[in-house]
Amino acid sequence: MTxxxxxxxxxxxxxxxKYFASNYIKIRSTDSGEIPFKLYPYxxxxxxxxxxxxxxIIRKFRQGGLTTLxxxxxxxxxxxxxxxxxxxxxxxxxxxxKAGKIAKRALEVLEQTHPWLVxxxxxxxxxxLTFVDTKSEIEFGSxxxxxxxxxxxxxxxxxxxxxxxxxxxxxxxxTVSTGGNVIVxxxxxxxxxxxxxxxxxxxxxxNGFNVINLNYNEHPKYQNAxxxxxxxxxxxxxxFAQEIEGIFLGSGDTYLPMRTLNEIEQSxxxxxxxxxxxxxxxxxKETFEDAENSIDPAEIRGGEGALWIWELPKEGRDYIIxxxxxxxxGSEGDYSSCQVIDMKTLEQVxxxxxxxxxxxxxxxxxxxxxxxxxxxxxxxxxxxCGAALLxxxxxxxxxxxxxxQYSKTHQKPGFNISSKTRPLILENLQNHAMNGTVKIxxxxxxxxxxxxxxxxxxxxxxxxxGSHDDLVMALALALFINDQFNKSNVYLDDKTHLSNxxxxxxxxxxxxxxxxLSFGIxxxxxxxxxxxxxxxxxxxxxxxxxxxxxxxxxGF
Numbered sequence: 001m002t003x004x005x006x007x008x009x010x011x012x013x014x015x016x017x018k019y020f021a022s023n024y025i026k027i028r029s030t031d032s033g034e035i036p037f038k039l040y041p042y043x044x045x046x047x048x049x050x051x052x053x054x055x056x057i058i059r060k061f062r063q064g065g066l067t068t069l070x071x072x073x074x075x076x077x078x079x080x081x082x083x084x085x086x087x088x089x090x091x092x093x094x095x096x097x098k099a100g101k102i103a104k105r106a107l108e109v110l111e112q113t114h115p116w117l118v119x120x121x122x123x124x125x126x127x128x129l130t131f132v133d134t135k136s137e138i139e140f141g142s143x144x145x146x147x148x149x150x151x152x153x154x155x156x157x158x159x160x161x162x163x164x165x166x167x168x169x170x171x172x173x174x175t176v177s178t179g180g181n182v183i184v185x186x187x188x189x190x191x192x193x194x195x196x197x198x199x200x201x202x203x204x205x206x207n208g209f210n211v212i213n214l215n216y217n218e219h220p221k222y223q224n225a226x227x228x229x230x231x232x233x234x235x236x237x238x239x240f241a242q243e244i245e246g247i248f249l250g251s252g253d254t255y256l257p258m259r260t261l262n263e264i265e266q267s268x269x270x271x272x273x274x275x276x277x278x279x280x281x282x283x284x285k286e287t288f289e290d291a292e293n294s295i296d297p298a299e300i301r302g303g304e305g306a307l308w309i310w311e312l313p314k315e316g317r318d319y320i321i322x323x324x325x326x327x328x329x330g331s332e333g334d335y336s337s338c339q340v341i342d343m344k345t346l347e348q349v350x351x352x353x354x355x356x357x358x359x360x361x362x363x364x365x366x367x368x369x370x371x372x373x374x375x376x377x378x379x380x381x382x383x384x385c386g387a388a389l390l391x392x393x394x395x396x397x398x399x400x401x402x403x404x405q406y407s408k409t410h411q412k413p414g415f416n417i418s419s420k421t422r423p424l425i426l427e428n429l430q431n432h433a434m435n436g437t438v439k440i441x442x443x444x445x446x447x448x449x450x451x452x453x454x455x456x457x458x459x460x461x462x463x464x465x466g467s468h469d470d471l472v473m474a475l476a477l478a479l480f481i482n483d484q485f486n487k488s489n490v491y492l493d494d495k496t497h498l499s500n501x502x503x504x505x506x507x508x509x510x511x512x513x514x515x516x517l518s519f520g521i522x523x524x525x526x527x528x529x530x531x532x533x534x535x536x537x538x539x540x541x542x543x544x545x546x547x548x549x550x551x552x553x554x555g556f
Contacts, residue, residue, distance in 0.1 A: 027105075336470070346479070
C-alpha cells in the first residue's frame with residue numbers, strides 16, 4: 001500500500017469505527033480463531049446509541065460481545081480523537097485488566113498486519129494506554145480509580161456485580177456531569193442492586209440514562225431451539241432467565257414460573273404508555289380531557305406521572321379497577337395502587353402507583369379514573385387504609401359503582417383480603433398469567449412480579465424483603481372479582497350451569513324486570529340478593545346497580 005493509499009485509509013478509519021473494526025481489527029472466536037470484527041446488526045444498533053446519547057445503560061445477554069465492542073470503540077476514540085480521557089472499570093481489578101487485554105491484543109495484531117496504523121504509546125501497562133499523538137488515554141481498573149479524575153468517557157462493565165456501586169457512582173458522577181459520557185454494560189443479577197435500580201428508573205424516565213435492551217435471539221448463533229434447550233439444561237432455568245433472557249428475579253422461588261415471567265416480560269413491551277398523568281399528583285396540571293388530544297410519544301419517554309395509560313376508554317366497554325391503599329408516607333411505606341382492566345379482554349389499560357399520595361387525594365384520583373373509564377366497577381381491599389379510603393369514596397364522593405360484599409345480616413363496601421381469600425385470589429392470578437389470558441403492559445408491575453416469591457417455612461407468596469407487591473395485589477383483586485362477576489352475571493343467556501329450579505326462576509324474574517325497566521338490576525330488598533347467595537354456595541352477588549342512589553330516591 002502506497003503512502004497516499006495509507007493516508008486515505010487512515011482518514012476512512014478515523015471517520016468510521018465500523019469501517020475500522022471490520023477491516024483492521026481482529027478478535028478471537030472460540031470456534032473460528034482470529035476473525036475480522038464485523039459487527040452484528042444489534043451491535044451496530046448499540047453503537048448508534050453510544051454516539052447519540054451521553055448516558056446509556058445496557059441490559060445484555062452473556063457472550064454477546066458487548067464488552068469487546070465498548071473497549072474497542074474506546075480504543076478507536078483514543079487513536080483518532082485528541083485529549084480524551086477514558087476509564088473502564090469492572091467488578092475486580094483482574095476483570096478490568098482482562099478487558100484491557102482486548103485493546104492490547106487488537107494493537108498487537110495491528111502491529112503485525114498494518115504497522116503504519118499503529119499509534120505511538122507513551123505508556124503501555126496493564127492498567128493504562130497513553131497515546132502520544134492524540135494525547136488521549138484509556139485506563140482499566142476497579143471501582144476506586146474513578147475518584148478525583150476528569151473523564152470524557154466511563155465504561156462500567158458488569159455493573160450489577162460491583163459491590164457498593166451506589167457509593168462508586170456518587171463519587172464518579174461529578175467527573176462526568178459537565179459533559180462526560182457513561183456506558184453501563186451488564187447482565188442481570190436479581191433485584192435491589194444499583195444497576196437494577198438505575199435501569200428501571202431509566203425505563204420510567206426518572207434519570208438521564210438511555211435504555212438499550214438486547215435479546216439473545218438477536219445473535220445469529222443463538223437463533224435455534226437446540227442451543228436454547230442445551231444452554232437452559234446446563235445453566236438451569238433460573239440462571240438462564242437472568243443471564244440470557246435478562247429477567248430481574250427475586251431472591252426466592254418466584255410465584256410465577258420462569259417461562260411465564262419471560263412471556264410477560266416480552267408482552268409488556270408490545271404496547272407503549274400513551275400518557276402519564278398526575279405528576280406530583282396534581283390533576284389540575286393535566287386533565288383526562290386533555291389526554292385524548294395531547295398524546296405525544298416523544299413527551300412520554302422522559303415524562304413523569306403516577307398514572308400510566310396504555311389505552312383510552314372505549315364506548316360501551318366495561319372496566320374493573322382493583323385497588324390497594326397505603327398510608328402515603330413516602331419511601332419507607334407501601335404504595336397506593338390501582339389496576340384498570342378491560343373486563344372483556346382482561347387487558348391492562350391503566351395503572352396508578354404512588355407512595356406519597358394521601359388517602360383523601362387517592363379517593364379523588366380513583367373517582368376520576370373510575371368515571372373516565374365508563375364508571376368502572378371499583379373493588380377496594382377494605383383492610384387497614386382501605387377502610388378509610390372506602391369511607392371517603394362512598395360517603396363523601398358518592399362513587400356510583402362500588403363493589404360490596406353481602407352477608408345475611410349486612411353489606412360492606414370493598415373486599416376483605418384475609419388469610420382464607422388471599423390464596424384464592426393469588427391462585428386465580430397465577431392461572432391467568434400462566435394461561436396468557438391477562439395482558440400485562442406495565443414495567444412497574446413486571447418488576448413486582450419478578451420479586452413476588454414463595455418464602456418462609458409456611459411457603460407464603462409475598463414480596464421479597466425490600467420489594468413491594470401492591471400492584472400485584474391490585475391486579476389479583478381485579479381479576480378475581482371480574483371472574484366472580486362473570487360466573488354470577490344475571491345477564492348471561494346460558495343458565496345451564498345453574499341446576500336449582502328456584503335459582504332459575506329468580507334469575508328469569510330479574511331478567512324480565514331488567515328488560516322492562518332498562519335500569520340494571522332492580523331489586524326491592526337486599527333479601528333477594530341474600531337468597532341468591534344462599535342458593536348458590538360459593539358465588540356472591542355483591543354488585544350495586546349503577547345510579548343506585550338515584551333509583552332509590554325515586555322509589556325503585
